[in-house]
Amino acid sequence: MQVSPVARKFPPRAVNAEDAAIGGRLRAARVLAGLSQTVLGGRVGISFQQIQKYEKGHNRIGGSRLQQFAEILNVQPGYFFTATATDAAALPAESFANRREAIEMMQLFGGIQDPAARRALRTIAAALVGIKLEPQPIAVVTEARAALPPTIDLEAA
Incomplete structure (x- = not known):
């Protein structure tokens, strides 16, 4: 050629x-x-x-x-x-x-209006990948617990 x-x-x-x-x-x-x-x-x-x-x-x-x-x-x-x-x-x-999954997750996360629910989701994601987040003030943890369904326990995460 x-x-x-x-x-x-x-x-x-x-x-x-x-x-x-x-x-x-x-x-x-x-x-x-x-x-x-x-x-x-x-x-x-x-x-x-x-x-x-x-x-x-x-x-x-x-x-x-x-x-x-x-x-x-x-x-x-x-x-x-x-x-x-x-x-x-x-x-x-x-x-x-x-x-695409990451972009979809950002879209979904951005749609969560409740700050406590966003923090709770962040805590769950960190636990899934084995990252220990810095401790949050007690009021923030209490807010996050209130936003979670009763079957999810932050202490176990």
Whole structure:
């Protein structure tokens, strides 16, 4: 197989860490907004394959396109730049923040209005992974107990 002269001059571009970080933030915002790649692509006039390339960092996202995404996803344009290249390089592509389950858990947790219930859920999650949290003041523990169903015992956790 013969390689074209153009291919020799322009080898495939490696994924840049900043592009991957911006793409990861795009994916997180899209999933939090409850949009599929197809729907997001349709709203800006591109294919879902192009959204995939953006999210993986294979293609760079221009400024005007980032502005469109920010408006659709209801985030500030600067949101896409909060992760740095070193942050992205330190995390594997399938890091916790990029998993759908993690994003769903954040959505659910954010929907819990009662602060005591949020603290109780945090305590349960810590116990499940074997992390001992710093002691809370007595009033906070009492609040958390009151928010739990009677079958859950914080002392056993």
